[in-house]
Amino acid sequence: MECNMYMCDTEYEKIIELGNLLLKLLDSIPSSIKGSNKLKSKIQQEIFCLEKAKQANRLKKEHISSSNLHHYEAFVNCVIKDPNCVSILELFHLDSDLVGKKKIYVDIVTEQRTKWIKVVARNPKALSQIFKGEGDYQQKSIIDHAEEYLECAKQNAVLFKPPVVEFYFASGIEIDLAEELSSIGIFISGNILGVDCENEQKALELLKIEPYQLNRDVNRLNLDVPTMIAYVSALTNGHADRKVRGKVLSQQAESERKFPVKPILDDVFKGKELYACETAVSNFKSIVDILGGEGEKKRTEELLSRITVVNDVPYTKLKIKGYPSGCIYS
Known part of the structure; x- marks a missing residue:
């Protein structure tokens, strides 16, 4: 759709001004927030495309109305208002039975990584229509995106719990779509439309994240071999004053x-469930059997009685010198 020259110029100037303002705002955020350069690049690309269309006299009203700068405006505002933002557009990996391996870019990671935020700036009616199957063929609905986010969060737990996922509209x-998202575990922020007296309380509940849902108090500890040795060693159990050989x-x-x-470890262990993998326990016992004295062997038995031994689960995605970590090296 061609637009009136004066109106088009005015709207063009406004959208370019908005883009430049967003870049300035991103320059003002703390340098500790990772990923801001990614967002800057996306904004700069949008400005470049609009400028190029303008210079070639091909600028249309749709170029301005459908510009991603409107989405980035909401994105930047969300980042600025969140004092606990850790990163922007952070890459996570989703391993799905349906689509295989997929990259998921989380818009905002916040609250010490215990919360993910996706920024949605689309028209609310369009979101509802797509959800009802009235969009383009095979067009993903917001529910589809939400399910991917939730599954990805499960696969990227923070201290044994998946991050809370919030969609900011x-x-x-x-409200019908908000309730559908809430039913699968998505928290909602933004204005909920279509609220009346009967469902006002329900709408308020959709907008609320309880502090306990972000809490990551750890009650489980995974012990490694050096920690177990330090705990039972004669050196840490009252014999540090004895003369020893070697530097x-x-x-x-x-x-x-x-x-x-020992007092530090006792304090750390207090009230915690202690775990160790089979290999760690086997190596620990072998070391004590060969080098340990009677006191150390006795303390080893006492410590192992408190530990739950779990199966080894090699992390095959991690590579060491080019080889998967689950491999046996010759």
């Missing part, structure tokens, strides 16, 4: 006299 969302042992004894390890 900058232009609002109709390394002398340094460890001196460190133990200044900063006793």
Whole structure:
């Protein structure tokens, strides 16, 4: 659709001004927030495309009305209002039975990584129509995106719990769709449309995230071999004053006299469930059997009685010197 020259110029100037303002706002956010350059690049690309269309006299009203700068405006505002933002457009990986491996870019990671936010600036009626199957053929609905986010969150847990997933609707969302999203585990922020006296309380509940849902108090500890050895060692159990041979042992004894390890570990272990994998326990027992004294062997038995031994689960995605970590190296 061609637009009136004066109106088109005015709208063009406004949208370019908006883009430049967003870039300035991103320059003002803390440098500790990762990913801001990604968002800057996307904004710069939008400005470039509009400028190019203008210079070639091909600028249409649709170029301005459908510009992603409107979405990025909501995005930047959301980042600025969140004092706990950690990263922007962070890449996570989803391993799905339906689509295989897929990259998921989370708009905003916040609250010490325990919360993910997706910014949605689309027209609320269009969102509802697509959800009802009235969109283009095979067009993904907001529910489809939500399910991917939730599954990805499960696969990228923070201290044993998946991050809370919140969808922020900058232009609002109709209450029926908001309820559908809430029913699968999505938290809603933004204006909920179509609310009357009967469902006002329900709408308020949709907008509420309880503090406990972001809480990550850890009550499980996974112990490694050095930690278990430090806990049962004679050196850390009242014998740091004895003379020992070797420079390394002398340094460890001196460190133990200044900063006793056992009280620290006792404090860390207090009220916690202790776990260790089969290989760690096997290696620990072998070391104590070969090098340990009677006292150390007794303390080893006491410690192992408190530990739940779990199966080894090699993390095959991690590569060491080009080889998967689950491999056996010769």
